[in-house]
Amino acid sequence: xxxxxxxxxxxxxxxxxxxxxxxxxxxxxxxxxxxxxxxxxxxxxxxxxxxxxxxxxxxxxxxxxxxxxxxxxxxxxxxxxxxxxxxxxxxxxxxxxxxxxxxxxxxxxxxxxxxxxxxxxxxxxxxxxxxxxxxxxxxxxxxxxxxxxxxxxxxxxxxxxxxxxxxxxxxxxxxxxxxxxxxxxxxxxxxxxxxxxxxxxxxxxxxxxxxxxxxxxxxxxxxxxxxxxxxxxxxxxxxxxxxxxxxxxxxxxxxxxxxxxxxx
Amino acid sequence: xxxxxxxxxxxxxxxxxxxxxxxxxxxxxxxxxxxxxxxxxxxxxxxxxxxxxxxxxxxxxxxxxxxxxxxxxxxxxxxxxxxxxxxxxxxxxxxxxxxxxxxxxxxxxxxxxxxxxxxxxxxxxxxxxxxxxxxxxxxxxxxxxxxxxxxxxxxxxxxxxxxxxxxxxxxxxxxxxxxxxxxxxxxxxxxxxxxxxxxxxxxxxxxxxxxxxxxxxxxxxxxxxxxxxxxxxxxxxxxxxxxxxxxxxxxxxxxxxxxxxxxxxxxxxxxxxxxxx
Numbered sequence: 001x002x003x004x005x006x007x008x009x010x011x012x013x014x015x016x017x018x019x020x021x022x023x024x025x026x027x028x029x030x031x032x033x034x035x036x037x038x039x040x041x042x043x044x045x046x047x048x049x050x051x052x053x054x055x056x057x058x059x060x061x062x063x064x065x066x067x068x069x070x071x072x073x074x075x076x077x078x079x080x081x082x083x084x085x086x087x088x089x090x091x092x093x094x095x096x097x098x099x100x101x102x103x104x105x106x107x108x109x110x111x112x113x114x115x116x117x118x119x120x121x122x123x124x125x126x127x128x129x130x131x132x133x134x135x136x137x138x139x140x141x142x143x144x145x146x147x148x149x150x151x152x153x154x155x156x157x158x159x160x161x162x163x164x165x166x167x168x169x170x171x172x173x174x175x176x177x178x179x180x181x182x183x184x185x186x187x188x189x190x191x192x193x194x195x196x197x198x199x200x201x202x203x204x205x206x207x208x209x210x211x212x213x214x215x216x217x218x219x220x221x222x223x224x225x226x227x228x229x230x231x232x233x234x235x236x237x238x239x240x241x242x243x244x245x246x247x248x249x250x251x252x253x254x255x256x257x258x259x260x261x262x263x264x
Numbered sequence: 265x266x267x268x269x270x271x272x273x274x275x276x277x278x279x280x281x282x283x284x285x286x287x288x289x290x291x292x293x294x295x296x297x298x299x300x301x302x303x304x305x306x307x308x309x310x311x312x313x314x315x316x317x318x319x320x321x322x323x324x325x326x327x328x329x330x331x332x333x334x335x336x337x338x339x340x341x342x343x344x345x346x347x348x349x350x351x352x353x354x355x356x357x358x359x360x361x362x363x364x365x366x367x368x369x370x371x372x373x374x375x376x377x378x379x380x381x382x383x384x385x386x387x388x389x390x391x392x393x394x395x396x397x398x399x400x401x402x403x404x405x406x407x408x409x410x411x412x413x414x415x416x417x418x419x420x421x422x423x424x425x426x427x428x429x430x431x432x433x434x435x436x437x438x439x440x441x442x443x444x445x446x447x448x449x450x451x452x453x454x455x456x457x458x459x460x461x462x463x464x465x466x467x468x469x470x471x472x473x474x475x476x477x478x479x480x481x482x483x484x485x486x487x488x489x490x491x492x493x494x495x496x497x498x499x500x501x502x503x504x505x506x507x508x509x510x511x512x513x514x515x516x517x518x519x520x521x522x523x524x525x526x527x528x529x530x531x532x533x534x535x536x537x538x539x540x541x
Contacts (some may be wrong), residue, residue: 099295099298129298129299131299132298132299132300133298133299134295134297134298135295136295136297152297152298152299153297153298153301153304154299154301154302154305154486154487155301155302155303155304155305155308155486156304156305156308156309157309157492157493165297174301176492177302177486177487178454178492178494183454184454187452187453187454189454193456196456196458197454197456200456200457200458200494201457201492201494203494204457204492204493204494204495204496204497205492205493205494207493207497208493210493
């Protein structure tokens, strides 16, 4: 079973963007305090603009994980992302810690789901846990809401079925912790060193024909939002097309469908 | 240079793998899902990748396995043993914390789990995340262990002096969790694998020039481990580099311990702070 999924999804790459703007800071302070040290999230639309231009230049269909609160604060921006052909997926409502929501969890998931559906006119089929935090029943709630995939685990080189973990009818698209900008920028690695990490990690994954999931944030602090980092990202993404086994960019929903079809 | 090693070898190399599957997070009362799922990578991808690579390069290795992981992934642990590698003990839930009065119970529990699974008792132990107390070695000796692979006091194997008397049945094979361990590089500094490999090669150069002892610690998990293809490749580069040197002896830790026990006067002794026990 898993060999069939490996074959069907190997060599594909998902570029995923966690659209984390002020919703990050709003966990700690009120709207009127989004200034100074709480203003990093306000940068987000700049990063999204740059990413959209880059993806257009490189013909990359990406997947944007959008917290419900960001969709409410920036509905036009989210619709612009959607109109450009990218996938919109769910990422909590207000970046809640889903491992501690308890009985409130189904309502939070439903609320985030409905906000995105009404924003872009299409219900999301994918979900990612804010901060990677989830409870043992998160996947079954997602399955009940009709989700097709989760992308919160960091435990494999290929997608796999989630039935055994409670996500009946769902696929996991595991994230790669090295190809996750926040992990590197938050410990203050210079841009060139981040690029070096990405290249080495990519080359390793590519050498075994893996599925590759990259995670980006359109922020200026721990994301790729600023121009010098965007240049490194562009150069890295171009390099992937000159690798020994050229990879294909796909949205998460497309890869999940490939995996599900291979497992059927 | 007078070698202390078998066949006048110039350097003793032990490649050691800490299994660290679900035990780490479970021991911290975290569900091993989402961002805490790195341990699920071990049995699925990391262990098969290591076994294939060790086979290709004829590396006999030692795998330290927490009891809980042996319960969760018995087939993976059996596959390691079937490939000819040594299985040592590594706590039950990777207790990097103080177990207090329950420590003997959990040491024995893991001992029995591994013994029942493998049909053979482990003889080596490594502390999980530094978790060790002043009674650990006494309990391990009572259970028949012959070596500990946890201490930081020396570069070379050494004997402990207990109540003024040098142990004759138990040896310390020190481990270096600062610069010969993948976890700090990949967790704390996220160092690119090629640079980690250079660091480990430089460490080897020094051990080799001193006729010394080299114990490399890796983990098959994702996250802070070396299980993924890029980091496994860095490990492979280091192994190839080491093997290109004449006079290198690569052994399981049990063999190294038995050699040291056979030639006790070749090795220094140390009085540990807890040696009154």
